[in-house]
Amino acid sequence: MTHPAPAAAHAPDYVWRISPYVGGKPIEELARELGLAPGSIVKLASNENPRGPSPRALAAVAASAGDITRYPDGNGYALKHALAQRHGVAIEQIVLGNGSNDVLELVTQAFLRPGDDAVYSAHAFAVYPLATQARGARGIVVPARELGHDLDAMRAAITPATRVVFVANPNNPTGTWLEPAALEAFVAGVPADVLIVLDEAYDEYLEPAAASRAIGWVARHPNLVVSRTFSKAYGLAALRVGYGVMDAAVADLVNRVRQPFNVNLLAQAAALAALDDTAYVDESRRLNRAGLAQLRAGMERLGVASLPSHGNFLLAQVGDAARVYDSLLRQGVIVRPVANYGLPEWLRITVGLPAENERFLAALGRARG
Numbered sequence: 275m276t277h278p279a280p281a282a283a284h285a286p287d288y289v290w291r292i293s294p295y296v297g298g299k300p301i302e303e304l305a306r307e308l309g310l311a312p313g314s315i316v317k318l319a320s321n322e323n324p325r326g327p328s329p330r331a332l333a334a335v336a337a338s339a340g341d342i343t344r345y346p347d348g349n350g351y352a353l354k355h356a357l358a359q360r361h362g363v364a365i366e367q368i369v370l371g372n373g374s375n376d377v378l379e380l381v382t383q384a385f386l387r388p389g390d391d392a393v394y395s396a397h398a399f400a401v402y403p404l405a406t407q408a409r410g411a412r413g414i415v416v417p418a419r420e421l422g423h424d425l426d427a428m429r430a431a432i433t434p435a436t437r438v439v440f441v442a443n444p445n446n447p448t449g450t451w452l453e454p455a456a457l458e459a460f461v462a463g464v465p466a467d468v469l470i471v472l473d474e475a476y477d478e479y480l481e482p483a484a485a486s487r488a489i490g491w492v493a494r495h496p497n498l499v500v501s502r503t504f505s506k507a508y509g510l511a512a513l514r515v516g517y518g519v520m521d522a523a524v525a526d527l528v529n530r531v532r533q534p535f536n537v538n539l540l541a542q543a544a545a546l547a548a549l550d551d552t553a554y555v556d557e558s559r560r561l562n563r564a565g566l567a568q569l570r571a572g573m574e575r576l577g578v579a580s581l582p583s584h585g586n587f588l589l590a591q592v593g594d595a596a597r598v599y600d601s602l603l604r605q606g607v608i609v610r611p612v613a614n615y616g617l618p619e620w621l622r623i624t625v626g627l628p629a630e631n632e633r634f635l636a637a638l639g640r641a642r643g
């Protein structure tokens with residue numbers, strides 16, 4: 275095969291085999307395509323916080339804007355210090371990421387090479403296969419149980435070549451959640467020389483009694499990496515800031531492959547302010563709980579099955595999902611097809627504001643009518 279750019283031929287096969295990540299359709303793109311006013315479009319496609327950012331985060335961004343001529347603190351001291359205090363860990367145990375996506379990538383960069391295996395569940399977050407493939411490693415996809423992670427099967431799937439196991443709790447896009455006791459037993463049962471990356475991007479949406487305590491397990495299980503993000507309940511998706519908590523020796527290695535200034539100045543300032551705004555996160559959780567109930571009840575009225583979810587999104591079984599997705603788009607409502615997750619009959623809907631949820635339900639009724 276000849277390539278228009280000859281150098282492309284030399285890219286590794288495992289890079290050629292990657293199917294790029296497809297995100298939620300941007301509002302501006304749909305507005306251009308359909309000649310709609312962007313303000314008339316409802317986007318429930320990327321598990322963003324529909325409330326807009328915390329005023330404290332906005333104020334912190336404004337206060338830092340004058341400093342953008344200088345590089346940020348590449349060590350993220352102030353944010354890491356606050357996170358270390360919040361979680362009761364040492365500052366050396368925290369790695370900041372350009373979104374938690376970056377943390378997932380960095381862990382694979384530091385720990386996976388061609389010939390290694392990574393284990394993850396079917397229907398788990400799309401970045402696990404992507405990050406695995408980008409290192410030339412092999413992904414072992416473990417069949418799901420009732421669309422959730424089958425931890426026993428995941429433990430059994432670990433091979434001598436396995437270096438990383440990914441677990442999402444709650445999982446995107448299924449919204450499934452693992453009981454802490456089962457998860458802790460799993461962590462204890464994974465060989466000590468295999469890293470467990472526990473992705474808790476949606477943890478803040480869990481009711482406080484169910485919130486994860488897994489960061490507290492890292493001291494006993496130095497092969498555990500817990501990732502969190504400011505993109506969801508903290509409402510800062512565009513700034514790209516997340517973090518991982520891990521054993522200091524693991525963090526040291528991950529930091530070696532991290533680009534020096536991976537988290538920008540405004541992101542660090544906003545995250546620091548958002549961390550303190552517990553009222554904002556509490557209200558986001560309350561609004562989300564009400565929105566999930568609104569969406570599920572509305573879909574039940576329409577005769578559409580949906581899955582209970584522990585995140586800020588839910589799956590709806592709509593049948594011909596590609597057709598329903600298109601119809602929703604034409605009505606100015608963007609949701610997320612999940613055929614790429616092996617779920618061709620389902621759509622994922624992010625919980626919006628009450629009026630946005632209503633817009634979606636009305637549009638879904640018309641799409642199916």
Ligand SMILES: Cc1ncc(COP(=O)(O)O)c(C=O)c1O
Binds near residue numbers: 399445
């Ligand atoms: C399960 C899960 N993990 C990680 C991420 C990455 O988010 P971010 O890079 O914005 O922190 C997402 C985003 O949708 C997610 O759903």
